[in-house]
Amino acid sequence: MWDVVIAGGQVIDGAGNPWVHADLALSGGRIGAVGEGLRHEPAHRRIDAAGLIVCPGFVDMHTHSDIQLLGTPTHEAKVMQGVTLEVLGQDGLGVAPLSDECIELVRSQLQAINGDPPNVHWDWRRFGEYLDAFDGKVATNVASYVGHGTVRMNVMGMEQRPPTEGELTAMQTIIDQAMRDGAVGLSTGLTYPPGMFASDDEIVTLCSAIRRYGGVYCTHHRSYGAGALQAYQDSIEIGRQAEVPVHLAHAQLSFPVNKGRGRALLGLVDQARRDGVDVTMDTYPYAAASTFLRAIFPAWAHAGGEAALLGRLRDSATRQRLRHEIEVEGTDGAHGVPVDWSLMQLGGLSLPQHQEFVGLRVPEAAARTGQPPFDWVCDLLIAERLGGVIVWHIGDEENVRTIMHHPAHTVGSDGVLVGDLPHPRAWGTFARYLDTYTRELGLFTWEEIIRKMTSLPAQILGLRDRGLLRPGMAADVVCFDPLRVRDTATYEQPRAFPEGIPYVFVNGVAVKDQDRHTGNLPGQALRRGQHGRSDR
Missing domain, CATH: 2.30.40.10 (Urease, subunit C, domain 1)
Structure with a gap:
C-alpha cells in the first residue's frame, strides 16, 4: 500500500x-x-x-537561514513557496565550525542577518555537529557550504594580512574536516570581512581541500559594481587553477556602470565552459539587493574586528577619510562605486528609538536629525553596535532578465529573514519566477523554470537522489496551480506568502497541505557522501 x-x-x-x-x-x-x-x-x-503541476521540491541555492531555521523550524517563509532544500553557509559567512575562542566573534558578526533567537544555543563546534542539529527537527532539508570567512576567523581572527604557512595549513585542515563531515563545498564572501582580506592565491590553495571530495567553490566575489566583469573572470580563474567547479552566487550586475552588461557576463561563462571550467550561477528575480549596512566600509576599516571599526567611526579624522572614500572614490566594500545614499532603504534596526527609520531611505532618515547622511549612518552604526540591514536599490532589470536565461542558471533567494522590513525575496522568489517571469512574461516554459529550481541545483551539489520525479528518488514534491500561483510579497509588505501552491512534501511527509502548514518537521541535513552524493 x-x-x-x-x-x-x-x-x-x-x-x-x-x-x-x-x-x-x-x-x-x-x-x-x-x-x-x-x-x-x-x-x-x-x-x-x-x-495542478506536480514537480520536484524547489532548491534554494542561496539562503541565510543558518540560524533562523533552527530558531523557527517550521520555516514558513520557504515552505509556503515550495522550497524543500535550503543551501546554507553562503558568502563565506557560515556558523560552523566554531572554536571556543571565535564563537562570540562569529555570533556578533552575523547577528544582523541571522538574528540571535533565544532557543538556539550555539552548542555545536564541529561542522558535523551543526548539521546534526537539523535532522528531523526542521521542516526543510538543508545542505551547507563551509564558509571561508568563518574558517579564517577560527584561525586568524579579524587580522588583515596574508596567512602564515602554518595558518594556511590549519585552514586547510578545518575545511578538510568539514568536507568529511558533509559540506558540499567552500563559499567565500570577498566584500565582507575577513574574507575580503584574502588573496586569490589563498582561495586557490584552500580549494585544494575540497577538490578531493568533489566539492564546489561558491563565491560572492570582489565586486558587483565597478570591475564586476573582472571579478567574475577572477572567480572563474580560481576554479580553473584549483580544478574545482565554480558557482557564482547571486550573479548580478549592479549600479548604472553595469547597465545592459548581462550578455557580457554570460559570454565569460560560456567561454569558461568551452574551456572545461564547470561554471554555474544563481540569481533572485529582483533588481534590489540587500546587505549589512556596515558592509559599505573599506577593508582597512574592518581590520581588527568590530571594536576597531567602532573606534574608527568615533575618530573625527578617520571619519573624514572614510567619508571621502565612500562618497567620492568608492570602496571595496561598496563595490568600487561612490555611495548614492538615496538608493539605500533601511530594512532592519534593533534599537527601539530607531524603529521610526525602518523603511526610509537614508537621506530621509538623516534629515529627521539634521545630519548629513554619512554622519548619520556612522552615528547609527555606533549606537546599533554595527547592526542594521539595508535594501539597496542598485540593480538593473534588463540584466536580471538576461542572466536568468542561461542554461547554467539556478534560483537562489539570498533571503534574509530578520528585520522589520526585510527584502521580499525571502518570501517571494520562487513564486515570482513562476508567476511573473514564466506565466506573465513568458520567458520560460514550465519545464525550463522547474529544471532551474530542481534537477540542476541537485546536479551542481552532487545530490543524486534529489531534484527528479523518478522511482527511488527522495519524495520532495510540490504541487502548484499554473493559473493561480502568485507572489504576494512586496517591499512594503515583504512577509506575505504566495498563493496557488497547495501541497508541499519533504521526504514524503506533507509540510504544506491544502495551503496550510502542517507543523511537520521531516527535514534532514544532506551530507556529502550520503543521500546519493558522489564525487563529481
Missing part, C-alpha cells in the same frame, strides 16, 4: 522533459512509482491533482 498517491496532475519530472498526465506514488519517504493508473491502487491517502 502506498503512503500517498497524487493523482491526475501534469507531472514535470525536473529534467526539462515535457509534462505528462500521470499519477505519483510515495512510499517510505521515496517516490515509489510514476505512471497511469496508480490512483486505483491502495493508498493511505489520495490527492486529486487535476489542474
Whole structure:
C-alpha cells in the first residue's frame, strides 16, 4: 500500500522533459512509482491533482537561514513557496565550525542577518555537529557550504594580512574536516570581512581541500559594481587553477556602470565552459539587493574586528577619510562605486528609538536629525553596535532578465529573514519566477523554470537522489496551480506568502497541505557522501 498517491496532475519530472498526465506514488519517504493508473491502487491517502503541476521540491541555492531555521523550524517563509532544500553557509559567512575562542566573534558578526533567537544555543563546534542539529527537527532539508570567512576567523581572527604557512595549513585542515563531515563545498564572501582580506592565491590553495571530495567553490566575489566583469573572470580563474567547479552566487550586475552588461557576463561563462571550467550561477528575480549596512566600509576599516571599526567611526579624522572614500572614490566594500545614499532603504534596526527609520531611505532618515547622511549612518552604526540591514536599490532589470536565461542558471533567494522590513525575496522568489517571469512574461516554459529550481541545483551539489520525479528518488514534491500561483510579497509588505501552491512534501511527509502548514518537521541535513552524493 502506498503512503500517498497524487493523482491526475501534469507531472514535470525536473529534467526539462515535457509534462505528462500521470499519477505519483510515495512510499517510505521515496517516490515509489510514476505512471497511469496508480490512483486505483491502495493508498493511505489520495490527492486529486487535476489542474495542478506536480514537480520536484524547489532548491534554494542561496539562503541565510543558518540560524533562523533552527530558531523557527517550521520555516514558513520557504515552505509556503515550495522550497524543500535550503543551501546554507553562503558568502563565506557560515556558523560552523566554531572554536571556543571565535564563537562570540562569529555570533556578533552575523547577528544582523541571522538574528540571535533565544532557543538556539550555539552548542555545536564541529561542522558535523551543526548539521546534526537539523535532522528531523526542521521542516526543510538543508545542505551547507563551509564558509571561508568563518574558517579564517577560527584561525586568524579579524587580522588583515596574508596567512602564515602554518595558518594556511590549519585552514586547510578545518575545511578538510568539514568536507568529511558533509559540506558540499567552500563559499567565500570577498566584500565582507575577513574574507575580503584574502588573496586569490589563498582561495586557490584552500580549494585544494575540497577538490578531493568533489566539492564546489561558491563565491560572492570582489565586486558587483565597478570591475564586476573582472571579478567574475577572477572567480572563474580560481576554479580553473584549483580544478574545482565554480558557482557564482547571486550573479548580478549592479549600479548604472553595469547597465545592459548581462550578455557580457554570460559570454565569460560560456567561454569558461568551452574551456572545461564547470561554471554555474544563481540569481533572485529582483533588481534590489540587500546587505549589512556596515558592509559599505573599506577593508582597512574592518581590520581588527568590530571594536576597531567602532573606534574608527568615533575618530573625527578617520571619519573624514572614510567619508571621502565612500562618497567620492568608492570602496571595496561598496563595490568600487561612490555611495548614492538615496538608493539605500533601511530594512532592519534593533534599537527601539530607531524603529521610526525602518523603511526610509537614508537621506530621509538623516534629515529627521539634521545630519548629513554619512554622519548619520556612522552615528547609527555606533549606537546599533554595527547592526542594521539595508535594501539597496542598485540593480538593473534588463540584466536580471538576461542572466536568468542561461542554461547554467539556478534560483537562489539570498533571503534574509530578520528585520522589520526585510527584502521580499525571502518570501517571494520562487513564486515570482513562476508567476511573473514564466506565466506573465513568458520567458520560460514550465519545464525550463522547474529544471532551474530542481534537477540542476541537485546536479551542481552532487545530490543524486534529489531534484527528479523518478522511482527511488527522495519524495520532495510540490504541487502548484499554473493559473493561480502568485507572489504576494512586496517591499512594503515583504512577509506575505504566495498563493496557488497547495501541497508541499519533504521526504514524503506533507509540510504544506491544502495551503496550510502542517507543523511537520521531516527535514534532514544532506551530507556529502550520503543521500546519493558522489564525487563529481
